[in-house]
Amino acid sequence: MRLSVLMLVTAGLCVAAPSTAFGQAADPADVESIDAIVAAVYDVISGDAGEARDWDRWRSLFAEGATLSAVVASNDGYRRVIMTPDSYVERSGASLEENGFVEAEINRVTEDYSMIAHAFSTYESYRSRADDEPFTRGINSFQLMKDGSRWWVVSIYWQGEGAANPIPTKYLPGG
Numbered sequence: 001m002r003l004s005v006l007m008l009v010t011a012g013l014c015v016a017a018p019s020t021a022f023g024q025a026a027d028p029a030d031v032e033s034i035d036a037i038v039a040a041v042y043d044v045i046s047g048d049a050g051e052a053r054d055w056d057r058w059r060s061l062f063a064e065g066a067t068l069s070a071v072v073a074s075n076d077g078y079r080r081v082i083m084t085p086d087s088y089v090e091r092s093g094a095s096l097e098e099n100g101f102v103e104a105e106i107n108r109v110t111e112d113y114s115m116i117a118h119a120f121s122t123y124e125s126y127r128s129r130a131d132d133e134p135f136t137r138g139i140n141s142f143q144l145m146k147d148g149s150r151w152w153v154v155s156i157y158w159q160g161e162g163a164a165n166p167i168p169t170k171y172l173p174g175g
Contacts, residue, residue: 027040102126137160
């Protein structure tokens with residue numbers, strides 16, 4: 001009996017997501033679909049050098065407790081660097097705006113069930129919108145949740161491509 005009550009209480013808490021995160025209401029067009037929220041993430045972080053980013057819009061895309069995690073090389077192999085949406089802005093925001101950073105999705109593989117979705121989003125990164133060749137590529141793994149009225153980013157976990165870890169063909173355009 002206790003377990004059943006606990007499961008019901010926990011289920012109720014999981015379904016109830018706030019209508020705003022970080023006190024910022026999202027533009028309904030940014031969160032109406034998986035396509036829209038993924039595009040909004042790329043749009044916010046992308047811009048040429050000297051171009052400001054809309055960090056309030058950024059915050060509006062993420063669920064409470066959301067994380068951003070990068071897989072980075074270390075002396076022992078690889079490790080995970082964990083950030084919140086705000087700590088990502090603190091860590092990377094000024095550099096993105098000063099140096100320019102444009103990230104473009106080139107392919108996506110999405111799986112969804114009811115109110116959750118996972119999107120493997122293959123990207124190319126440029127320093128400027130005028131660049132012809134990316135300086136890097138990789139995969140962003142988006143975990144998303146729909147609360148009944150909108151989509152939320154629960155986490156983004158990414159790894160850049162390298163000689164030891166090329167992007168598999170199935171995650172590239174035409175793959």
